[in-house]
Every structure is written in structure tokens, then in C-alpha cells.
Amino acid sequence: MDKLLNVLKTIKYPEMDRDIVDFGMVKTADFILENEISVVLQNITNMKKYESIKKEILKKMSSKYPEKNISVELLKKDVNDVNLNKNVNIKSDEKLLGNIKHVIAVGSGKGGVGKSTVTVSLAIAMAKKGYKVGLLDADIWGPSVPTMMGTESEKPFANEKNKILPIENFGIQMMSIGYFLEENTPVIWRGPLVTGALKQFMTEVEWPELDYLFIDLPPGTGDVQLTLAQSAKIDGVIIVTTPQKIAYIDAIKGIVMFQKLNIPVIGLLENMSYFECPDTRKKHYIFGEGGGSMVSEKFNVPLLGKVPIDPKVTIQGDEGAPIIEVFPDSSVSQAYFKSVEKIVSYFNE
Numbered sequence: 001m002d003k004l005l006n007v008l009k010t011i012k013y014p015e016m017d018r019d020i021v022d023f024g025m026v027k028t029a030d031f032i033l034e035n036e037i038s039v040v041l042q043n044i045t046n047m048k049k050y051e052s053i054k055k056e057i058l059k060k061m062s063s064k065y066p067e068k069n070i071s072v073e074l075l076k077k078d079v080n081d082v083n084l085n086k087n088v089n090i091k092s093d094e095k096l097l098g099n100i101k102h103v104i105a106v107g108s109g110k111g112g113v114g115k116s117t118v119t120v121s122l123a124i125a126m127a128k129k130g131y132k133v134g135l136l137d138a139d140i141w142g143p144s145v146p147t148m149m150g151t152e153s154e155k156p157f158a159n160e161k162n163k164i165l166p167i168e169n170f171g172i173q174m175m176s177i178g179y180f181l182e183e184n185t186p187v188i189w190r191g192p193l194v195t196g197a198l199k200q201f202m203t204e205v206e207w208p209e210l211d212y213l214f215i216d217l218p219p220g221t222g223d224v225q226l227t228l229a230q231s232a233k234i235d236g237v238i239i240v241t242t243p244q245k246i247a248y249i250d251a252i253k254g255i256v257m258f259q260k261l262n263i264p265v266i267g268l269l270e271n272m273s274y275f276e277c278p279d280t281r282k283k284h285y286i287f288g289e290g291g292g293s294m295v296s297e298k299f300n301v302p303l304l305g306k307v308p309i310d311p312k313v314t315i316q317g318d319e320g321a322p323i324i325e326v327f328p329d330s331s332v333s334q335a336y337f338k339s340v341e342k343i344v345s346y347f348n349e
């Protein structure tokens with residue numbers, strides 16, 4: 001066993017510095033029968049990464065033990081009995097997500113201002129600073145996290161306790177209704193079904209120990225926002241806006257709603273602030289200028305940052321390889337890293 005573990009310890013989890021033994025991903029590794037080595041893995045939820053780990057194990061083991069047959073399998077249990085729209089009863093004094101250090105919701109009044117892009121980017125920037133980060137996609141009607149995070153084809157499975165395991169990529173633990181839907185299937189639920197699914201993502205998902213959990217909210221000020229505010233421990237909210245009036249008027253509605261719900265507004269993030277011409281370096285304020293600063297001053301909420309317009313954001317989002325992962329030095333990524341510093345200091349960390 002030890003000899004085998006030593007080989008397995010040389011295999012890193014993709015994109016990470018730690019090896020698969022250290023991560024607790026090796027359940028057993030044994031010489032069995034006369035001629036076989038059996039490796040049983042656990043706690044890997046990203047099938048692409050599992051396949052590459054398996055390949056690496058087969059390669060290393062067969063070069064060390066060329067005379068043996070090597071079998072690698074992953075323990076997983078189907079999420080059959082998780083009914084995503086059952087009614088979840090929770091004691092009124094119980095706050096969900098209470099064991100997560102900092103829970104941050106990302107909202108806006110208006111749709112399409114870049115909430116999901118911002119949430120994904122802040123989560124990755126935070127993880128790059130060394131924090132343990134999760135991402136909950138609370139946009140039941142229009143989940144974007146699976147696509148943006150390159151996990152569209154992943155399907156969750158359960159652990160021995162029948163809890164759903166989050167899907168991992170870029171070091172982020174994620175859950176989204178998108179992982180349970182067939183492609184192009186619209187969710188046409190409302191009211192109780194939506195809030196039921198959301199509560200299950202908080203109660204029936206085995207969230208690991210996390211420093212920060214980011215929640216990507218749907219647009220507006222509706223059921224999802226209220227359910228979360230009432231049933232979960234939300235430590236703060238970040239409001240995303242774009243500079244023009246029709247966007248920041250809705251951002252103000254968002255700020256007022258969260259203040260009424262006694263959820264602190266950590267800050268405002270202005271997205272699509274300007275476009276910097278790659279040839280002349282001149283900034284063009286395509287959606288107007290100053291909306292974010294104006295709201296920040298008037299409502300006394302900090303402006304966390306201004307993220308420029310960059311066509312790479314859309315391309316990378318569609319390809320599931322976020323700009324912050326692929327182009328960490330771009331102005332867009334730098335704006336996110338600075339915002340994350342402000343968030344961390346908000347929590348005195």
C-alpha cells in the first residue's frame with residue numbers, strides 16, 4: 001500500500017500544487033489477486049480531471065510495475081433520490097450556510113450587466129489569493145455558471161451520506177441547477193419550486209470548508225433574493241452596475257432592497273466602464289461615465305472597482321475559460337484582483 005501511495009503522491013490534481021493523496025482522493029490502493037493493482041479514488045467531481053488523473057495513474061503505475069494489470073475506478077453514487085423541487089422545511093430560527101465563513105451575494109437590479117461574469121471572476125481571483133472558494137448559482141431560470149466555468153457537461157453525484165457533491169473547476173466548488181438540466185431545457189417554475197431548489201442547494205449539497213461562498217443572483221429584486229435573505233446567512237452583497245442611467249437606477253433599487261433586508265452592501269462594482277482602444281490607449285466611455293461613482297457617493301457604499309469592456313470577456317465566458325484564468329494580466333483581471341483586495345479588507349482578513 002505504502003509503495004503504491006508513494007507513486008500516487010507524485011500525481012498532482014490538475015491545476016493545483018497538491019497531490020491526489022494529500023487531497024484525500026485516494027480511497028484505497030492495493031496489490032490484489034496475483035497480478036493486479038487496484039486503485040480506488042473518491043471525492044473527484046470533475047470528470048475531465050478524473051480522466052486525466054486516471055491516465056496519469058495508469059502511465060506511472062505501468063512503468064513502475066510493468067508486469068501488473070492496473071485498474072482505476074472512481075467511487076460515485078448517482079443523485080437519483082434528490083428531487084429538486086420538493087418542499088424543504090427549515091426551522092425559522094435556522095440560518096442556512098451558517099458554517100461558511102463569508103457568504104457574499106452578487107446582485108444587480110438590471111439584467112445583463114455582467115453579474116455572472118463578475119461573480120465567476122471574483123471567485124477565481126479570490127481562489128488565486130489562496131482562499132477556499134465556492135460558487136452557488138442562484139439563477140434558477142438562467143444559470144450561467146456551468147458554461148462560464150467550463151463545466152457544462154459535468155453531472156453531479158452523491159456521497160455515502162446522499163449529499164450532492166459540488167462540481168470543481170479552477171479550484172472553485174460549484175453548484176448550479178444547470179448541472180441537472182438537459183441542454184436547452186428551460187426552467188418554467190416559479191415561487192415555491194424555485195425557493196425549494198435553492199434551499200436544497202444550501203441543505204443537501206456537501207459544501208466543503210470554505211472561506212468565501214459567492215452567490216450569483218438572478219436579475220431584479222424578487223423571490224430568490226428574499227428567500228436567501230430570510231433563510232441564509234448572507235454576510236454582504238456586491239451590486240453590479242454599468243455606467244448608464246437605466247442601469248444605475250436599478251442598482252439603486254437593489255441597494256435599497258438589501259439595506260431594508262439588513263444585509264450590508266459591501267460595495268458597488270461598475271462593469272463595462274470604458275473601452276480602451278488597443279492602438280491609441282484612449283479610453284472611450286461607451287455607456288456613459290461616472291454612474292458607479294455617483295451612486296457610490298450618494299448611497300455611501302464603496303466603489304470596489306471599474307471593469308473595462310473587453311471582447312475577450314465574452315469569448316472566454318462562452319468558451320468556459322474565464323479571462324481571469326487565461327489573461328490574468330489584462331486590465332479586466334487586474335480590476336478584479338483589486339476588488340478582491342477590498343473585499344478581503346472589508347472582512348478584516
Ligand SMILES: Nc1ncnc2c1ncn2[C@@H]1O[C@H](COP(=O)(O)OP(=O)(O)OP(=O)(O)O)[C@@H](O)[C@H]1O
Nearest residue numbers: 111112113114115116117219308309310313314317
Ligand atoms: N467587461 C465586459 N466586457 C465585455 N463583455 C462583457 C463584460 N462583462 C460582461 N460581458 C458580457 O456581457 C454578457 C452578459 O454578462 P452576464 O451574463 O455576466 O450578465 P448577467 O448580469 O449575469 O446577466 P443576467 O441578468 O442574464 O443573469 C455576457 O456575454 C458577457 O460575456
Ligand SMILES: [Mg+2]
Nearest residue numbers: 115116139144
Ligand atoms: Mg447572470
